[in-house]
Amino acid sequence: SAVISQKPSRDICQRGTSLTIQCQVDSQVTMMFWYRQQPGQSLTLIATANQGSEATYESGFVIDKFPISRPNLTFSTLTVSNMSPEDSSIYLCSVESLAEGGEQYFGPGTRLTVT
Amino acid sequence: GDSVTQMEGPVTLSEEAFLTINCTYTATGYPSLFWYVQYPGEGLQLLLKATKADDKGSNKGFEATYRKETTSFHLEKGSVQVSDSAVYFCALKRRDSNYQLIWGAGTKLIIKP
Numbered sequence: 336s337a338v339i340s341q342k343p344s345r346d347i348c349q350r351g352t353s354l355t356i357q358c359q360v361d362s363q364v365t366m367m368f369w370y371r372q373q374p375g376q377s378l379t380l381i382a383t384a385n386q387g388s389e390a391t392y393e394s395g396f397v398i399d400k401f402p403i404s405r406p407n408l409t410f411s412t413l414t415v416s417n418m419s420p421e422d423s424s425i426y427l428c429s430v431e432s433l434a435e436g437g438e439q440y441f442g443p444g445t446r447l448t449v450t
Numbered sequence: 451g452d453s454v455t456q457m458e459g460p461v462t463l464s465e466e467a468f469l470t471i472n473c474t475y476t477a478t479g480y481p482s483l484f485w486y487v488q489y490p491g492e493g494l495q496l497l498l499k500a501t502k503a504d505d506k507g508s509n510k511g512f513e514a515t516y517r518k519e520t521t522s523f524h525l526e527k528g529s530v531q532v533s534d535s536a537v538y539f540c541a542l543k544r545r546d547s548n549y550q551l552i553w554g555a556g557t558k559l560i561i562k563p
Contacts, residue, residue: 377553436482436501443493
């Protein structure tokens with residue numbers, strides 16, 4: 336299984352500012368995924384990031400609010416822009432396994448609080 | 451559309467009790483099924499999986515059997531420990547989907563000593 340790290344692990348940010356979250360994988364992967372998990376909720380997919388192309392966003396998420404970079408096969412960033420308290424969530428990156436079943440492996444998450 | 455339904459939590463049990471967390475799904479074809487666990491303050495870990503009907507996934511004393519006839523994938527453990535306290539998510543992935551995981555709402559499990 337892939338080992339995934341995220342930075343920062345947590346942050347407290349002021350309304351109106353932006354935060355960039357980094358995701359590093361210990362092996363080359365084609366697709367990386369960014370999820371949001373609001374307090375006490377399940378996971379919601381924000382976007383899929385392929386290396387060398389623009390990210391594909393799910394319904395309800397837009398590039399201006401959540402710009403994503405994918406400069407190489409082991410790294411991606413997600414920026415949460417112009418934050419409001421409603422953006423307080425855990426943000427998780429994941430990668431898909433090549434094993435039968437296609438499960439995903441997750442990073443430890445970034446716990447964001449917007450005040 | 452595809453969906454996953456889990457029993458609502460929290461589920462509160464005493465140590466050494468038998469655990470069942472129900473999960474049923476709606477999907478076309480034969481999806482792969484997963485249980486993930488999220489311990490307090492941590493990310494998600496794959497607990498077990500099953501990729502075809504009648505498969506049984508198992509790990510750390512937990513088991514779940516892929517039941518096509520009842521479209522279910524219930525999670526069971528014979529004797530729970532305090533350290534099993536976590537949130538458990540059931541999920542599916544269709545074979546014709548290139549990446550999309552469909553998630554249940556999660557079930558919080560509390561084990562009391």
